[in-house]
Amino acid sequence: MKSNYLNNLEREFYFVSDEEREQIIAEYEVHFEERIKDGATEAEVIANFGSPKSVAVEYATELGINYSSREKFTNNLKRDSSIYMTNMKRKMASIKNEEAAKRKNRKAATSGENNEQTDTTTSNNRSATSNRGISHTLKNIIKSIGRLIAQISYFLITICTYAWKLLVNFFVFIIGASFTLLALTTIGIGILLPIFLSFSIFAFTLWLLIYGSIISITVFLGTISLMCLKRFGRNHYE
């Protein structure tokens, strides 16, 4: 709920630089944490804060920035991709931290066991812990692959939505343009069609004549050259 709200907030702050946005969201995150520590629920904090959009509008007006609800396409895309990148960075960092912490824990555990056990059993223990380690890393790898796939699919979906919007706009434009063209040309067609038709019949016959002659000439020359090859070429090579 909280992360969802902060994500939405991040989306609304499209009008500031990436660095500023990060700082702003960090500040609001601190606010969240401290309010909850003081005994409020997440829902209460959100209710007190207001909708993400109203927060962003308040911010923009305070700083004298024009907040328009109809953001530009490029702005959206830029912002979403940068948010996506920062999210990815954050996730990568957290995964790294987790890994490091786990490794530390494992080391501590193995050293503890080694101290307690006698020499004969330590080797068994070691193999057991290493097995556990492998399964852990495997799990983590699978997890991170899953996350990556999810991230990629999310990214693709956002791109697809934008592409879809663009496509729809394009079609609307094409349809409108073609209708106006049609309306303009219907008048012209009434006059021009008979002339055009007669001309096209003439052009078609001309086309047939030219291409027909070209084709027949090439076929004729081809057969002659093939015959020549059969007759003389082979003998010559042999």
Add this chain to the structure above:
Amino acid sequence: MNKQLKKGVLDICVLHVLSTRDAYGYELLKELQNAMDVKESTVYPILTRLSKENLLTSYMAPSPDGPNRKYYKITETGTQEYQARKDEWLAFQTVITNFLN
């Protein structure tokens, strides 16, 4: 309280708190809320604006638990501005009070 009326005064209140010590956003908000009715989301943009006007500077400091806090510190020009605005406000306030009485 009227929104327009409160707007200019909140600046002075924020500067007042920061003239005594450095504080992070939530801390400041709480202190203001102890004294008056302030909407949660109003303080943060004010802090940013005052920073942009070079009245405040900020630095990050880790908190015992949770994300890093952004502390605000009043600058030299900020202190001067605070004094000027405070005097202005006090003079204005006495004029209005006298008038209304």
